[in-house]
Amino acid sequence: KRFLQLVGSATLVTWIVGGAAFYYVAFKERTPGEQLPHDPSKKNLVILGSGWGATSLLNTLDTTEFNVYVISPRNYFLFTPLLPSVAVGTLGPRSVIQPTRYVTRHKARQVAVIEAAATDVDPVNKTVTFSDTSEVQGLVSSTTLKFDYLVYAVGAETQTFNIPGVRENACFMKELDDAEKMQRRFLDCLESAAFPGQSQEEQKRLLHMVVVGGGPTGVELSGEIHDFLEEDLRSWYPELANNVRITLVEALPSVLPSFSKQLIDYTESTFKEAKIDILTKTMVKEIKEKSVILQGPDGVKREVPCGMVVWAAGNTLRKVTKDLMAKLPEHQTNRRGLSVDEYLRLLGSDKSIFALGDCTATSYAPTAQVASQQGAYLAKILNKVARRDHLLHELTQIQVQLASLPEGTPESAELLKQKERLSKELVKAEKLKPFKYSHQGSLAYIGSEKAIADLPFSSGGNLAVGGVATYLFWRSAYLSKCFSLRNRTLVASDWIKVKLFGRDVSRES
Ligand code: FAD
Ligand code: NAI
Numbered sequence: 001k002r003f004l005q006l007v008g009s010a011t012l013v014t015w016i017v018g019g020a021a022f023y024y025v026a027f028k029e030r031t032p033g034e035q036l037p038h039d040p041s042k043k044n045l046v047i048l049g050s051g052w053g054a055t056s057l058l059n060t061l062d063t064t065e066f067n068v069y070v071i072s073p074r075n076y077f078l079f080t081p082l083l084p085s086v087a088v089g090t091l092g093p094r095s096v097i098q099p100t101r102y103v104t105r106h107k108a109r110q111v112a113v114i115e116a117a118a119t120d121v122d123p124v125n126k127t128v129t130f131s132d133t134s135e136v137q138g139l140v141s142s143t144t145l146k147f148d149y150l151v152y153a154v155g156a157e158t159q160t161f162n163i164p165g166v167r168e169n170a171c172f173m174k175e176l177d178d179a180e181k182m183q184r185r186f187l188d189c190l191e192s193a194a195f196p197g198q199s200q201e202e203q204k205r206l207l208h209m210v211v212v213g214g215g216p217t218g219v220e221l222s223g224e225i226h227d228f229l230e231e232d233l234r235s236w237y238p239e240l241a242n243n244v245r246i247t248l249v250e251a252l253p254s255v256l257p258s259f260s261k262q263l264i265d266y267t268e269s270t271f272k273e274a275k276i277d278i279l280t281k282t283m284v285k286e287i288k289e290k291s292v293i294l295q296g297p298d299g300v301k302r303e304v305p306c307g308m309v310v311w312a313a314g315n316t317l318r319k320v321t322k323d324l325m326a327k328l329p330e331h332q333t334n335r336r337g338l339s340v341d342e343y344l345r346l347l348g349s350d351k352s353i354f355a356l357g358d359c360t361a362t363s364y365a366p367t368a369q370v371a372s373q374q375g376a377y378l379a380k381i382l383n384k385v386a387r388r389d390h391l392l393h394e395l396t397q398i399q400v401q402l403a404s405l406p407e408g409t410p411e412s413a414e415l416l417k418q419k420e421r422l423s424k425e426l427v428k429a430e431k432l433k434p435f436k437y438s439h440q441g442s443l444a445y446i447g448s449e450k451a452i453a454d455l456p457f458s459s460g461g462n463l464a465v466g467g468v469a470t471y472l473f474w475r476s477a478y479l480s481k482c483f484s485l486r487n488r489t490l491v492a493s494d495w496i497k498v499k500l501f502g503r504d505v506s507r508e509s
Contacts, residue, residue: 032105043148053153053357056375065386088228089503095490156315156358165287170311187507189307206307213312214250223447337361342434
């Protein structure tokens with residue numbers, strides 16, 4: 001009895017302490033404090049983008065020494081790994097985003113957040129021109145800002161290879177809007193298939209979902225669509241569910257080329273069990289309103305009717321990035337992206353422009369993991385740069401004072417001592433460590449409550465695992481990677497909601 005009382009008291013204390021800690025963190029997150037205003041004597045640091053690279057940088061950056069401006073067409077950070085879950089309603093769209101101001105309002109000095117797209121970067125005159133591209137615009141909707149330092153983190157856009165019909169007829173899976181659009185389209189296909197008098201053939205067409213691209217995005221999305229079908233649509237559309245087909249089309253000989261062979265095989269067999277058709281060595285040549293044109297390994301083209309196509313065929317550079325490269329033709333010759341040195345400084349610029357993430361061409365894959373590590377690294381570099389600039393300023397002032405004093409006086413001796421000390425500090429501040437990426441492993445959800453993981457050992461070698469336990473690991477890993485307690489809470493409660501009540505099948509128009 002005593003033991004049970006003890007356990008009861010311990011549980012109660014844990015709940016009270018846990019609850020108080022939770023409330024404290026939530027309260028801190030939503031009540032930012034006073035901030036220093038912008039200071040004309042400080043240097044302007046302009047950050048382009050609010051994605052993985054830029055947000056990770058902002059999180060770590062000490063803004064005291066800069067006037068920081070964040071310019072991005074979206075005023076939030078998007079947790080891309082969970083985007084496919086939004087597309088089928090497992091997660092709500094607002095659960096996977098974090099307003100940029102929730103980050104910047106916690107910084108020591110004010111950070112200006114500007115919802116606009118950069119249209120031009122001038123690396124010589126050090127200016128950025130940007131425009132408000134949203135629906136509502138004020139009298140001023142385009143302007144130019146001078147920078148002392150620029151962090152270029154605009155990411156990439158979806159590669160279409162100029163294949164006819166992709167832009168007009170396919171859904172993408174890159175931005176929040178894309179996931180919401182896909183969800184609407186998917187449910188529209190179901191409702192249209194349920195329309196009275198629809199022929200069997202037309203029903204089958206409407207219920208055929210084609211995903212193009214067997215990279216991690218296409219695989220995760222196919223898995224999520226399958227879950228939606230099995231866990232919800234079978235209950236609410238029993239007359240249609242058996243006719244829903246998912247086809248994943250991949251031009252290469254296998255899906256997930258960046259994962260180990262064992263995990264590729266595991267994914268392919270899981271998809272087979274889940275009745276997701278994988279067409280490898282098959283190219284999508286055209287997307288029409290009601291069909292896709294496929295070219296198989298035999299080289300023969302065939303038209304396949306379908307209700308929805310999701311295009312997840314990889315990345316390409318944004319126009320503003322291509323334009324920037326064209327301004328530095330001698331140094332920017334890599335067609336995959338911006339070339340940077342080991343400190344992420346843009347080649348061809350005067351060391352005042354840094355670039356990171358998917359817009360760069362490095363030896364690393366274009367992943368969130370790389371971009372966020374680069375962002376955190378760059379914050380440290382910029383903190384050092386600020387220190388260096390500060391020391392240089394002080395040294396210049398000492399030099400001016402020394403010039404006005406006769407040699408050998410106690411004041412000049414004191415200044416010389418100070419100069420020596422600051423010069424030593426300057427040498428330290430100028431020593432920068434190059435960026436080093438530490439790969440934490442690759443994870444992907446493949447549907448049916450299974451995930452795959454390629455995890456590197458620090459001693460070398462790899463652990464390749466897949467299954468239900470990996471799925472739980474995938475969930476906890478991504479939950480812990482969410483940027484705030486708010487996001488973690490929203491994502492976890494969405495998962496619980498879906499477990500209890502299923503996904504919502506109402507279609508927003
Ligand atoms: P982004 O995060 O794309 O950010 C770019 C930012 O620039 C955005 O805020 C954008 O609005 C802004 N921008 C765009 N144009 C302009 C402009 N003209 N001016 C100013 N700003 C601009 N990686 C993983 O490691 N693990 C995963 O599980 C994973 N899952 C993914 C799932 C999906 C569906 C997708 C699409 C990608 C996934 N990735 C994953 C890849 C990862 O999202 C990217 O590698 C990562 O977002 C790159 O970060 P970034 O900062 O370079 O670009
Ligand atoms: P991707 O570039 O990895 O894959 C795109 C696939 O589409 C390629 O395999 C390509 O062969 C195929 N393709 C291109 N054109 C085609 C066509 N016309 N017909 C048929 N197939 C065609 O792109 P993805 O999946 O969007 O990933 C982008 C980046 O984001 C990658 O670096 C990836 O590692 C990362 N990512 C990581 C995730 C994870 O770790 N869980 C999840 C999603 C993305």
